[in-house]
Amino acid sequence: MWTLSGRALAPWAAGAARLLPPYSRLVAVLEPGATCTPFSTAELKEKPDMSRFPVEDIRNFSIIAHVDHGKSTLADRLLELTGTIDKTKKNKQVLDKLQVERERGITVKAQTATLFYNFEGKQYLLNLIDTPGHVDFSYEVSRSLSACQGVLLVVDANEGIQAQTVANFFLAFEAQLSVIPVINKIDLKNADPERVEKQIEKVFDIPSEECIKISAKLGTNVESVLQAVIERIPPPKVCRENPLRALVFDSTFDQYRGVIANIALLDGMVSKGDKIVSAHTKKTYEVNEVGVLNPNEQPTHKLYAGQVGFLIAGMKDVTEAQIGDTLYLHNHPVEPLPGFKSAKPMVFAGVYPIDQSEYNNLKSAIEKLTLNDSSVTVHRDSSLALGAGWRLGFLGLLHMEVFNQRLEQEYNASVILTTPTVPYKAVLSSAKLIKEYKEKEITIINPAQFPDKSKVAEYLEPVVVGTVVTPTEYTGKIMALCQARRAIQKNMIFIDENRVMLKYLFPLNEIVVDFYDSLKSLSSGYASFDYEDAGYQTAELIKMDILLNGNIVEELVTVVHREKAYTVGKTICERLKDSLPRQLFEIAIQAAIGSKVIARETVKAYRKNVLAKCYGGDITRKMKLLKRQAEGKKKLRKIGNIEIPKDAFIKVLKTQPNK
Numbered sequence: 100m101w102t103l104s105g106r107a108l109a110p111w112a113a114g115a116a117r118l119l120p121p122y123s124r125l126v127a128v129l130e131p132g133a134t135c136t137p138f139s140t141a142e143l144k145e146k147p148d149m150s151r152f153p154v155e156d157i158r159n160f161s162i163i164a165h166v167d168h169g170k171s172t173l174a175d176r177l178l179e180l181t182g183t184i185d186k187t188k189k190n191k192q193v194l195d196k197l198q199v200e201r202e203r204g205i206t207v208k209a210q211t212a213t214l215f216y217n218f219e220g221k222q223y224l225l226n227l228i229d230t231p232g233h234v235d236f237s238y239e240v241s242r243s244l245s246a247c248q249g250v251l252l253v254v255d256a257n258e259g260i261q262a263q264t265v266a267n268f269f270l271a272f273e274a275q276l277s278v279i280p281v282i283n284k285i286d287l288k289n290a291d292p293e294r295v296e297k298q299i300e301k302v303f304d305i306p307s308e309e310c311i312k313i314s315a316k317l318g319t320n321v322e323s324v325l326q327a328v329i330e331r332i333p334p335p336k337v338c339r340e341n342p343l344r345a346l347v348f349d350s351t352f353d354q355y356r357g358v359i360a361n362i363a364l365l366d367g368m369v370s371k372g373d374k375i376v377s378a379h380t381k382k383t384y385e386v387n388e389v390g391v392l393n394p395n396e397q398p399t400h401k402l403y404a405g406q407v408g409f410l411i412a413g414m415k416d417v418t419e420a421q422i423g424d425t426l427y428l429h430n431h432p433v434e435p436l437p438g439f440k441s442a443k444p445m446v447f448a449g450v451y452p453i454d455q456s457e458y459n460n461l462k463s464a465i466e467k468l469t470l471n472d473s474s475v476t477v478h479r480d481s482s483l484a485l486g487a488g489w490r491l492g493f494l495g496l497l498h499m500e501v502f503n504q505r506l507e508q509e510y511n512a513s514v515i516l517t518t519p520t521v522p523y524k525a526v527l528s529s530a531k532l533i534k535e536y537k538e539k540e541i542t543i544i545n546p547a548q549f550p551d552k553s554k555v556a557e558y559l560e561p562v563v564v565g566t567v568v569t570p571t572e573y574t575g576k577i578m579a580l581c582q583a584r585r586a587i588q589k590n591m592i593f594i595d596e597n598r599v600m601l602k603y604l605f606p607l608n609e610i611v612v613d614f615y616d617s618l619k620s621l622s623s624g625y626a627s628f629d630y631e632d633a634g635y636q637t638a639e640l641i642k643m644d645i646l647l648n649g650n651i652v653e654e655l656v657t658v659v660h661r662e663k664a665y666t667v668g669k670t671i672c673e674r675l676k677d678s679l680p681r682q683l684f685e686i687a688i689q690a691a692i693g694s695k696v697i698a699r700e701t702v703k704a705y706r707k708n709v710l711a712k713c714y715g716g717d718i719t720r721k722m723k724l725l726k727r728q729a730e731g732k733k734k735l736r737k738i739g740n741i742e743i744p745k746d747a748f749i750k751v752l753k754t755q756p757n758k
C-alpha cells in the first residue's frame with residue numbers, strides 16, 4: 100500500500116505503478132551549506148556563475164493541476180516575484196510560447212524557467228516546470244516530474260478537485276515527490292477554499308493546514324508559495340564529484356541552432372567546449388553552449404549537478420536527441436539512466452498532403468515536429484485515393500488537432516486527416532494466416548486494413564479506466580451516458596456531500612471522439628474526465644464505409660462495434676449532410692457494411708453564383724471573384740465529381756471541444 104507522510108491512503112488510491120523518476124533512485128550527496136551573496140541584476144544578465152549554487156540551495160519543482168485551474172497564471176506571478184520578468188499587465192501565460200497555446204489558452208508543451216530567489220539572506224536557485232493539464236498531454240507531465248523533487252498541486256477554489264487533479268496527484272505521488280497543495284482563485288465570488296481543503300484532506304490524505312490559499316491573478320499570498328517550495332521540497336539528490344551524467348528530459352528543434360536539449364544534471368558538471376557522448380546513439384558532440392532558461396535561454400557556460408538548463412551541441416538530425424537519453428563526458432562512460440517508458444498512442448489517423456507535390460515538405464515538417472513532440476508515432480502509409488502519406492499515432496483527439504494546427508502554423512503545411520481510430524487487435528484464426536502475417540495477433544491502426552471475420556478468431560479493443568468527477572445532481576444522467584457508451588462501473592466515491600467521483604471501464608473508441616463533449620453538455624460544464632490505459636477486451640467489431648454517390652470516402656472509413664454500427668453510420672451521414680456544400684447535382688451519402696447500406700442522407704442540388712451580388716458591368720471585380728473561387732477550389736478534395744472543402748471532414752469528426 101502506498102503511503103504519504105506515513106499515513107495510509109484510501110484503498111482505491113493504490114494505483115498501478117507508473118514510472119519513477121531517476122532522481123528518486125539516487126543517493127544524496129549534499130555539499131556543505133555554503134551561502135552566497137545574491138546576484139545583482141547586471142550579473143544575471145551577464146553570465147551567472149552557477150557554481151555559486153550548492154545543491155542544498157536548489158529546488159526543482161513542477162506545477163500540476165486540472166485544466167484552467169491557473170498553473171500558467173501562477174507561473175507568471177512566480178516569474179514576476181523573483182524578478183525573472185517585469186511586472187506588467189502584459190504578462191499573461193509567459194511560458195505558453197507556442198502560437199497554438201496562446202490561441203487556445205492551453206498549455207501543450209511543458210516549459211522550464213530558472214528563478215533566482217532571495218529568502219532569509221540566501222539566494223536560491225528554483226527550477227520551475229510548467230506542465231499541461233489536459234489528459235492528452237499527461238505524458239509531458241510524467242517527463243517533467245522526472246526532473247523534479249516536488250510539485251505545486253493547484254486546485255481551483257470554486258471548482259475543487261477535478262479528474263485531472265486526481266490523475267496528476269498520483270503521477271507525483273507515485274514518483275515520490277513532495278506535494279504542496281495550492282488553492283487558487285480565492286478572489287472569485289463563489290470561491291470556497293475551506294470546502295476544497297476538506298476535499299484535499301479526504302481524497303489525498305493531506306492535512307488541510309498544508310494547503311496554501313492564493314489568488315494567482317491578483318498575486319495574493321503567492322510569496323508564501325515560494326517559501327513553501329524552499330521549506331517543503333527537498334534539494335535534488337545528486338553528486339557533483341562524479342563524472343557528468345545528464346538526463347535529456349525534453350528537447351526542441353530550432354531551425355538555426357539545431358537541437359536544444361533540456362537537461363537535468365544528476366552527476367558532475369558540464370561546460371561549454373566539453374566533449375559529450377549520447378548513451379543512446381554513442382555519437383560524440385562538442386558542447387556549443389549550456390545555460391539556464393530565465394525564461395529565455397541565458398548562457399552560463401557551465402551547469403552543475405542538481406541544476407536544470409539547456410544544452411546545444413550541434414545535434415542536427417532529429418533522431419540524435421532522444422528524450423530520456425543520458426549524456427556523459429567523452430572517455431568517462433556512466434551507467435545510463437532508466438529513461439522513459441515511451442508514450443502509448445491512443446488514437447491513430449492518416450495524414451496526407453493535400454497535393455502530392457508537397458510530400459517532401461510535409462515529411463520534413465512532420466520530422467521536425469515529432470522531435471518537439473516525441474509522443475507522436477509515425478508509420479509510412481499510402482492509399483489509392485490519397486496517395487503517399489503517414490499514419491500517425493496521438494495521445495488523444497486534442498493532441499491530434501494541436502499537431503495538425505502546429506503543422507499548419509509553424510510549417511505552413513496543409514494536410515488531409517482521416518477518421519481517428521483506436522489500435523484494435525485481431526487474433527488470427529489459422530496457422531496458415533499466422534505464418535502469412537508472421538504473428539498470431541495483429542494490431543490494426545488503419546481501418547482500411549481491417550481483416551475480414553473469416554480470418555479472425557476474435558477481435559480485441561483497447562479499454563481504459565475513466566474517472567469522472569461531477570456535482571452529485573448530474574450523477575444519474577452521467578451514469579446513463581456511461582452505460583450507453585458500453586462502460587462498466589467500477590467504483591463510486593463521494594468527495595464531499597455535493598461531489599462524486601465515478602470510475603468506469605470504457606472501451607477506448609467510445610470516449611476518444613465525443614464523450615467529453617457529451618459529458619460537458621450533460622453537466623452544464625461541471626463534470627471533468629480523465630482516463631488511463633487498462634489493456635484490451637474482446638469485442639464484436641466490423642468495418643464501416645461511408646460513400647458519396649457510390650464512391651468510398653477513405654477519410655471516413657471506420658471500425659465500429661456491431662451494436663453501434665447503425666447509430667454511428669446515421670450520425671456520420673447526418674453530420675456530413677450538414678457540412679457538405681450543395682453542388683450542381685444531388686449527392687447521396689451512405690453508410691455501408693460490405694455491400695449492405697445501413698444509413699442514407701441526401702444533399703439536394705444547388706448552384707452557387709459568386710457573381711450574384713455583382714450588379715452592372717464591373718468586369719475587374721467579376722474577374723477577381725471568379726479567381727478567388729478558383730483558388731478556393733484548389734483546396735477542395737474531389738471524390739468522384741464531388742468537391743468537398745477540406746474542413747468538411749474535420750467538422751464531421753471533430754466533436755470534442757478545444758479544452
Ligand SMILES: Nc1nc2c(ncn2[C@@H]2O[C@H](COP(=O)(O)OP(=O)(O)OP(=O)(O)O)[C@@H](O)[C@H]2O)c(=O)[nH]1
Nearest residue numbers: 166167168169170171172205206232284314315316
Ligand atoms: N479570478 C481568478 N482567475 C484566475 C486566477 N488564476 C488564473 N485565473 C484565470 O483562469 C484561467 C486559466 O488560467 P491558466 O493559468 O491559463 O490555467 P492553466 O491551469 O495554466 O491552464 P492549462 O494550461 O490549459 O492547463 C485564465 O483565464 C486565468 O486568468 C485567480 O487567481 N483568480
